[in-house]
Every structure is written in C-alpha cells, then in structure tokens.
Amino acid sequence: MIERSTIVGVATGTADGGVAIVRLSGPRAHAIASALGVEPGEPRRLQLRALFVGGGVEQALVVAMPGPASYTGEDVVELHVHAGSRNVEQIVRACVAAGCVPAEPGAFTRRAFEHGRMSLEQAEGVAALIGAKTQAAVDQARRLIGGELGRDVDVVSDRIAELRAEIEARLDFPEDVDAPDVARWQEELAAVTKILRQWQGRYDAGARARTRPRVVLAGPPNAGKSSLFNALVGYARAIVTPQPGTTRDYVEAEVEFGETACVVVDTAGIRDASDAIERAGVERSHEQVAGADHVLWLEAGDAAEEVALRPSGLERGITVEYVETKRDLGERRPSWRGVSSHDAASVQALRKWLQARVASDATQAWIGLLRHRDATAQALVELEAASLRFSGLELVAFHLGLAQARLGEIRGRSSLGPVGEDVLRRIFERFCIGK
Ligand SMILES: Nc1nc2c(ncn2[C@@H]2O[C@H](COP(=O)(O)OP(=O)(O)O)[C@@H](O)[C@H]2O)c(=O)[nH]1
Ligand SMILES: [Mg+2]
Structure with missing residues (x-):
C-alpha cells in the first residue's frame, strides 16, 4: 500500500491579520512538526513552542488532533503563528522541506470525505459557506454541513430500497403477486416521486436566496x-x-x-x-x-x-x-x-x-445545490421509468436500483461505489487552498 502524503496549507483566509494557521495533515504530521521544533505534546491542547525557521525562531502555538477523530480523519497538526505573508510563506516552505507536500485546493476537505468524516454534499456545504454572499446562503450552507440534505436523501433512498427489496423478493413467484400488492407499490412509488418533485420545485427559491438580488x-x-x-x-x-x-x-x-x-x-x-x-x-x-x-x-x-x-x-x-x-x-x-x-x-x-x-421567502427554499438538483432529476427519470413497467416487475426493480444510485451520488457514494474522480475533481478544485 502506498503511504499517503502529508500535506501542508494555510488554513486562515489571508496571510495578513493577527494569527495565521498552518495546517498539516497526514501520517507524518507529528514527525514533521517535531523536526521543526514544535513537538505537539498532549493532543487537543495548545502548547507554546519555539519553531525553528529561516535561521531564526518563531513563537508558535501548536495543537495536535490525532486521526481518525480529526477534520480530515488523519493526524492533524496546526501551527498558530504570527500572520504576515512572508513569515507564513517561510513556515510553509520549512514544512515542505521537512517532507510535506503543498496542499491542492480543497485537499483537507477532500481527505475528510475520503475518510468518511463527511459526505460529499456536506463537503460542498463547506465550499458554499466560504463563498456565501447572502445570509440565506450562509444559513443554507450550514444546514448542508449539518447533514440535513443527506438525511433527507437517506430517508427517500431507504424507502426506495425497501420497495425494491419487497418487489425483488416476489420476482421468483410472480403468480403470488396480487392486485393489492401492486397498488400498494405504485402508491409508495408515487409518494417518493412526489418528494423528489418537491425538492426540484423548491430549488429555484433556494438558488435565488443564495444570490444577491x-x-x-x-x-x-x-x-x-x-x-x-x-x-x-x-x-x-x-x-x-x-x-x-x-x-x-x-x-x-x-x-x-x-x-x-x-x-x-x-x-x-x-x-x-x-x-x-x-x-x-x-x-x-x-x-x-x-x-x-x-x-x-x-x-x-x-x-x-x-x-x-x-x-x-x-x-x-x-x-x-x-x-x-x-x-x-x-x-x-x-x-x-x-x-x-x-x-x-x-x-x-x-x-x-x-x-x-x-x-426572499426562505421557507420555500431547498438547500440542495445544482449538482444535487441534477442527481434528483436523474433519479426522477428512473422512478418514472419504474412506474411504467409494472407489467414486468424485473424492470421496476432495475429502475428503482438506478434511482437509488442517482440519489447516492448526492452523498458521494452509491451502491455502484463512490462517485467518479472527475466529479470529485470538479467539486474540490473550486475550494481555496488550505480548506
Ligand atoms: N428637488 C429635488 N431635486 C432632485 C431630487 N433628486 C434629484 N434631484 C436633482 O435633479 C437633477 C438630476 O439628478 P440625477 O440624480 O443626476 O438624475 P439622473 O439623471 O436620473 O441620474 C440634479 O440636479 C439633482 O440635484 C429630489 O428628490 N428633489
Ligand atoms: Mg444619473
């Protein structure tokens, strides 16, 4: 197995201001910090240390957050140092010289997703919060990060899974399937279809609320x-x-x-x-x-x-x-x-x-973003295909499975596996470095 790299990035928004946070994440985070003189010591406690950099000494507050219970799910060390772009840049360079790799945009959050610390729509919520231009955008992004959309998706996805399981269990005995069963299945299918249509209908209100009129x-x-x-x-x-x-x-x-x-x-x-x-x-x-x-x-x-x-x-x-x-x-x-x-x-x-x-009328707003709306639309196509196929139950089950997979893409993984690299790249390249 290839060992993951240890990445370094500036976690604070600008290099100017009072304090900048240089964040390290990966298996060698501790070792690299120690090599620079900032041995983190007791986890989750800030410690004042002398950081050896550029032939001088910088006072740094250091905190270690061991994985897997950290933001990224890996060992994380944060160096709280004096802000100022030259100072911060030199510290980042020292970390790189000691074995870190400079973080790509969104690399920390991407690792959090890959280690199961958050699902994909929560990671997108992080980017949405950073880019939020209106109070409604801030509120919606916080709800995304809090997992509200993910929970809603899971509820619908579970209902589809149950329906599909029930239908699949009867595939071998089609003669036992009677009209009341079919009517009940159709009703359930109509009910979940209605929920997804409602999400779509409320998307525009959400998107409007996120932009400045x-x-x-x-x-x-x-x-x-x-x-x-x-x-x-x-x-x-x-x-x-x-x-x-x-x-x-x-x-x-x-x-x-x-x-x-x-x-x-x-x-x-x-x-x-x-x-x-x-x-x-x-x-x-x-x-x-x-x-x-x-x-x-x-x-x-x-x-x-x-x-x-x-x-x-x-x-x-x-x-x-x-x-x-x-x-x-x-x-x-x-x-x-x-x-x-x-x-x-x-x-x-x-x-x-x-x-x-x-x-804007925030009560109407759906917190899902464009990608989530598109996945919902694709799931709806499958549900509609399923609803037309009750003459042959295999096809109903097949389309229900595809609908589940589409919904799974919202959270970043489906029964078909995690979403593709191209999707992930597109999402995380919109982040800033250090997030
Ligand atoms: N009395 C009065 N004059 C105004 C008012 N608003 C604008 N003006 C005057 O009307 C003229 C044109 O104003 P301006 O704002 O440049 O109009 P614009 O061409 O529509 O942008 C200026 O001389 C202003 O001082 C107002 O509410 N009351
Ligand atoms: Mg004018």
Whole structure:
C-alpha cells in the first residue's frame, strides 16, 4: 500500500491579520512538526513552542488532533503563528522541506470525505459557506454541513430500497403477486416521486436566496436616479448634475435592505439619444433592466412630459416598481410610490418598503445545490421509468436500483461505489487552498 502524503496549507483566509494557521495533515504530521521544533505534546491542547525557521525562531502555538477523530480523519497538526505573508510563506516552505507536500485546493476537505468524516454534499456545504454572499446562503450552507440534505436523501433512498427489496423478493413467484400488492407499490412509488418533485420545485427559491438580488434603478434622464442611488448607498457614489445624460455607464454598489444584501445598479437615462456614447449607455441600461430581479422605474414629480417606453417586466417575470422621484417638487402620478432624495425620512420609508420586496421567502427554499438538483432529476427519470413497467416487475426493480444510485451520488457514494474522480475533481478544485 502506498503511504499517503502529508500535506501542508494555510488554513486562515489571508496571510495578513493577527494569527495565521498552518495546517498539516497526514501520517507524518507529528514527525514533521517535531523536526521543526514544535513537538505537539498532549493532543487537543495548545502548547507554546519555539519553531525553528529561516535561521531564526518563531513563537508558535501548536495543537495536535490525532486521526481518525480529526477534520480530515488523519493526524492533524496546526501551527498558530504570527500572520504576515512572508513569515507564513517561510513556515510553509520549512514544512515542505521537512517532507510535506503543498496542499491542492480543497485537499483537507477532500481527505475528510475520503475518510468518511463527511459526505460529499456536506463537503460542498463547506465550499458554499466560504463563498456565501447572502445570509440565506450562509444559513443554507450550514444546514448542508449539518447533514440535513443527506438525511433527507437517506430517508427517500431507504424507502426506495425497501420497495425494491419487497418487489425483488416476489420476482421468483410472480403468480403470488396480487392486485393489492401492486397498488400498494405504485402508491409508495408515487409518494417518493412526489418528494423528489418537491425538492426540484423548491430549488429555484433556494438558488435565488443564495444570490444577491439586483435592484436596478432605471428611467428617463434627469429623473433623479443617481441621486436616489447615492441616497440608498449612503454616499456620493454616482455623479449627480442637473444636466440630462450625465450617467453614461451603469454603476453598482452593495446595499443591505434589512437582512438582504442586494446589488443596487444606477443606469444611464433611457431616451432616444443622438450621441453615440450616450446611445451605448442606453443600450447598457436596457441590458441591466433585462437582467434585474427588481426594477425601480423612476420618473420625476415635476417632469413635464410622459414617457412612452416604460417597461412592464411582464415578459420576463421581473418585478417593476413605479416610483415617482422629486416629490418635493410635485406630484403627477398619485398612484405611484413617492420619494424625495433630498428628504431622509422619505428615503428611509422607501428603504423599508424595498426591504419587504427583496426579502426572499426562505421557507420555500431547498438547500440542495445544482449538482444535487441534477442527481434528483436523474433519479426522477428512473422512478418514472419504474412506474411504467409494472407489467414486468424485473424492470421496476432495475429502475428503482438506478434511482437509488442517482440519489447516492448526492452523498458521494452509491451502491455502484463512490462517485467518479472527475466529479470529485470538479467539486474540490473550486475550494481555496488550505480548506
Ligand atoms: N428637488 C429635488 N431635486 C432632485 C431630487 N433628486 C434629484 N434631484 C436633482 O435633479 C437633477 C438630476 O439628478 P440625477 O440624480 O443626476 O438624475 P439622473 O439623471 O436620473 O441620474 C440634479 O440636479 C439633482 O440635484 C429630489 O428628490 N428633489
Ligand atoms: Mg444619473
């Protein structure tokens, strides 16, 4: 048997800051640490040690977490050292000189999966947590890591296994199979099919909640878009002038409305422009409107003319909200919501109103990621094939077996064995080094 390598990586996010953690994992973790002067001593207790590096001495707090009860399932040693990219880099190099291999992205978590410390969807939860951009994404990732999806998958998979076992037990005695049996099996099959369909139906809500909604401010020139944008962002991010056509390109900034972090986008005023640069800007405004989750269509309360090209959003299911700006100057569209960027209270009221609109309905969200949805879809294909084959029970059992295998891929192993190397590589290369 080939001995596994011992890997080293920086576990902390950036090399700057107060402390950096250099993590070693593998059979020689202890020996390599000892060779550098940081003999870990009693497991799971931080010890202050002198680390010999680069001809000098670095004070390090050292902790050993022996396998298999460690994150990776292997012997792990962590060196808590002073942060600073040069210092940390030198320590990593010293570990490599002493026999470590530099860790590939996601190598620690991959080892955790390979040693059965977590299943594949939990490992994906770790990556999702690191990349989380919204509070909902953080919540969902934590639930994935906690094994919630895995448990749900197991429940369905066990039900399919039982159904399949019952059918297989009768294959040799088809004459004993009576109509009530078949009806019961079909009912059970329909029940598990329904659960998987529900997961699929709730996937989009989950995916939406994981991304920051785009709130696009659009409207004719001089409507006060940039002023409202600045008021929402909290500082003068976009240029404001009385001159129509000032904003030539879109500008975006992250703004939190309550719990929901959004990307708010200021755009160039939409009109028939004669100037080529302005026309290009208007084109981009249309693109932003098309790619929005929410459009705030703004027109000024003192604007003389009516605008012909108001978007409806109906084509694409975008929500378009009509808001009248510069209400301090006039009110021409009483049915619209009003705001004045020069009045903090009215901006605050708009903010509160937006908060309710952008909040995603987390109760509908499924925590499964794209790969999990695809595996579910493939399992559904097999269940549907099974449901059509009750004239020949072998085929029902066969398709149920395939459905189980598809669901097993979510957790990373199925009756056909662990998922392929290509799948694993694709998943773990998205991680950062040291995780
Ligand atoms: N009185 C008043 N003037 C505003 C308000 N919002 C914007 N303006 C003015 O209207 C002009 C155009 O504003 P701007 O934000 O650049 O509009 P944009 O072209 O839609 O981006 C500027 O002179 C602003 O000071 C408002 O709420 N009240
Ligand atoms: Mg502008």
